[in-house]
Amino acid sequence: MTFDLKSYLDARRTLVDAALDRVLPSEDLVPVNLHRAMRYSVLAPGKRLRPTLVIAGAEAVGGAAESVLDTACALELIHAYSLIHDDLPAMDDDDYRRGRLTNHKVFGEAMAILAGDALLTLAFRLIANNTARLPDPRAIARVVAEVADAAGTDGMVGGQVVDIESEGKDVGTDTLEYIHRHKTAALIRVSLTAGATLAGGGAEQVATIRRAGEALGLAFQIVDDILDVEGNLAELGKTAGSDVRKKKATYPAYHGLEASKRQASMLIGETKRYLEPLGPSAEPIRALADFVLERRS
Amino acid sequence: MTFDLKSYLDARRTLVDAALDRVLPSEDLVPVNLHRAMRYSVLAPGKRLRPTLVIAGAEAVGGAAESVLDTACALELIHAYSLIHDDLPAMDDDDYRRGRLTNHKVFGEAMAILAGDALLTLAFRLIANNTARLPDPRAIARVVAEVADAAGTDGMVGGQVVDIESEGKDVGTDTLEYIHRHKTAALIRVSLTAGATLAGGGAEQVATIRRAGEALGLAFQIVDDILDVEGNLAELGKTAGSDVRKKKATYPAYHGLEASKRQASMLIGETKRYLEPLGPSAEPIRALADFVLERRS
Numbered sequence: 001m002t003f004d005l006k007s008y009l010d011a012r013r014t015l016v017d018a019a020l021d022r023v024l025p026s027e028d029l030v031p032v033n034l035h036r037a038m039r040y041s042v043l044a045p046g047k048r049l050r051p052t053l054v055i056a057g058a059e060a061v062g063g064a065a066e067s068v069l070d071t072a073c074a075l076e077l078i079h080a081y082s083l084i085h086d087d088l089p090a091m092d093d094d095d096y097r098r099g100r101l102t103n104h105k106v107f108g109e110a111m112a113i114l115a116g117d118a119l120l121t122l123a124f125r126l127i128a129n130n131t132a133r134l135p136d137p138r139a140i141a142r143v144v145a146e147v148a149d150a151a152g153t154d155g156m157v158g159g160q161v162v163d164i165e166s167e168g169k170d171v172g173t174d175t176l177e178y179i180h181r182h183k184t185a186a187l188i189r190v191s192l193t194a195g196a197t198l199a200g201g202g203a204e205q206v207a208t209i210r211r212a213g214e215a216l217g218l219a220f221q222i223v224d225d226i227l228d229v230e231g232n233l234a235e236l237g238k239t240a241g242s243d244v245r246k247k248k249a250t251y252p253a254y255h256g257l258e259a260s261k262r263q264a265s266m267l268i269g270e271t272k273r274y275l276e277p278l279g280p281s282a283e284p285i286r287a288l289a290d291f292v293l294e295r296r297s
Numbered sequence: 298m299t300f301d302l303k304s305y306l307d308a309r310r311t312l313v314d315a316a317l318d319r320v321l322p323s324e325d326l327v328p329v330n331l332h333r334a335m336r337y338s339v340l341a342p343g344k345r346l347r348p349t350l351v352i353a354g355a356e357a358v359g360g361a362a363e364s365v366l367d368t369a370c371a372l373e374l375i376h377a378y379s380l381i382h383d384d385l386p387a388m389d390d391d392d393y394r395r396g397r398l399t400n401h402k403v404f405g406e407a408m409a410i411l412a413g414d415a416l417l418t419l420a421f422r423l424i425a426n427n428t429a430r431l432p433d434p435r436a437i438a439r440v441v442a443e444v445a446d447a448a449g450t451d452g453m454v455g456g457q458v459v460d461i462e463s464e465g466k467d468v469g470t471d472t473l474e475y476i477h478r479h480k481t482a483a484l485i486r487v488s489l490t491a492g493a494t495l496a497g498g499g500a501e502q503v504a505t506i507r508r509a510g511e512a513l514g515l516a517f518q519i520v521d522d523i524l525d526v527e528g529n530l531a532e533l534g535k536t537a538g539s540d541v542r543k544k545k546a547t548y549p550a551y552h553g554l555e556a557s558k559r560q561a562s563m564l565i566g567e568t569k570r571y572l573e574p575l576g577p578s579a580e581p582i583r584a585l586a587d588f589v590l591e592r593r594s
Binding site: 025030031033034035038085088090091108110111113114116117120121122124127128129131137138140141142145148149151152153154157158160161162178 | 322327328330331332335378382385387388405406407408410411413414415417418419421422424425426428434435437438439441442445446448449450451454455457458459461462475
């Protein structure tokens, strides 16, 4: 029997989309424009990769999707906030994302900044809320700490700063790896470990999943870089090659397309090897790893 | 024996300043400019009112300052992040704050946005870290939730949105009160309750402190509005009357200066009445309430 990834992803996406709609403040409530701006970016069609990884992380240690839904939403909110702020005129200055106007083009810069702030804040609110059906209440503090580490100066924000500072410069492969590990891989990795920790995973299980998550996160970013070179507007919703135009540090720019594809494939193999001790319960993570490698957008 | 507020404030400020220096990432670490930007705004000279309220909240229920220091720092970080983002060109567009250049004037807009993001993230990291000497580990999740509520859409960010949307408009006193309660009072209130909750305060004690904190927070904002009218550049470090120039909704603009002073004084009296059941242990909060009313900057 093979794992049916499409059914799995569709079911999880439906669950996550309903939960996101529920946890985001209503457009009927004051301040209406803030809530609209938050919902506009979060509820845009998307893969919901990070929330699905939270769920898969929980399932890998025997937990249920429903028991980590709040935290799954939290990771999507952090992802959405980072995109809103990255797109701002002072940062990447992008008008479109996946074919839709960026947040500040619709709601203005002030509202986009505040919507991002509010999403980051709500994310931690949701993790703290994730107390139902929890084997160990102390897991909440551990997950808040881990997610904050992955999203902060030694994680996503740190990676974004080095990315911006490297634009147009000839940086070394050390810097490229720093950016990839911090800007993208950290949040992918913590999505998996947050789910596993909340679902009561043991220290060794969580450490195994952390290693797999790190390899998966790096693979994800390399594939992103490849898609930026190969993709087109219809598939990615942004101008292909925008990283190249901005002289961003990317994997293909340093190692070429073919070597990049080999490296991504190698990292996905590594991800799966790390997961071997977990047996069949890690099948969703393995399938997600294939999805990360094979996706076209 | 009277409570010596000056010695109390000096001792707490010294403790908080040392802790802030310790919890902020070093300027020797990558990304250097991000860490510099974070430290520039947080370590600027200040009253440290919110951290001192966290400590006073803990002391009011028999806790020690040292046991809530991480969370005390967290509240100062949230305050600092909100000022950095409020000062941005897309928001209030201020070049100076308390006589120093604002964050984006020194580090640029992109770094100021990211420094704010990083401070908000680190704040939740610190609360999660506040596990030493904690009577009940589940208090962490409660405090993360309460602080997120006070800082998010139904708190500080919501207040800031309505404040921006009200500029130059003739809004009613309902809107004015919404802005005050959300933009400022919520964070003042939660500073007190976070300290009390972490230090093991009972539900009734925390509820009492919450009511006192709400009154204190409203008084604080009214005094702020009064100082904006009466203050001068030397004392406040910003052009006096800047709220008036921006046609911000302020208490004196609606009720006049004298009525504003009476209202602030009345709210401080209310704060103290709420605190009566707590007896002598709430003396630091009472003294801080007097400080809020009598401050000149």
